Amino acid sequence: xxxxxxxxxxxxxxxxxxxxxxxxxxxxxxxxxxxxxxxxxxxxxxxxxxxxxxxxxxxxxxxxxxxxxxxxxxxxxxxxxxxxxxxxxxxxxxxxxxxxxxxxxxxx
Numbered sequence: 001x002x003x004x005x006x007x008x009x010x011x012x013x014x015x016x017x018x019x020x021x022x023x024x025x026x027x028x029x030x031x032x033x034x035x036x037x038x039x040x041x042x043x044x045x046x047x048x049x050x051x052x053x054x055x056x057x058x059x060x061x062x063x064x065x066x067x068x069x070x071x072x073x074x075x076x077x078x079x080x081x082x083x084x085x086x087x088x089x090x091x092x093x094x095x096x097x098x099x100x101x102x103x104x105x106x107x108x
Contacts, residue, residue: 074098
């Protein structure tokens with residue numbers, strides 16, 4: 001299928017297989033600094049999920065951490081509509097929007 005400029009992407013460019021399970025790759029059109037920032041937020045959110053899953057932890061903290069994971073994954077193009085089916089400018093705007101929202105959650 002074609003992305004924004006009619007370019008074709010192969011299955012190998014779209015998917016990563018680990019232990020027989022297929023995972024969507026990060027959108028390759030995103031700027032490196034945006035990917036790095038979203039990946040950092042993703043790592044911190046995953047850590048927060050692990051912490052919030054401990055016995056006696058706050059269920060609201062778990063929900064908030066999972067929402068941050070989801071937001072980062074959407075920003076990276078790993079969840080939501082397939083990145084290769086969307087125009088590049090729309091994908092970049094979604095990534096920047098997710099990053100801004102994550103930054104606001106971190107600052108708040």
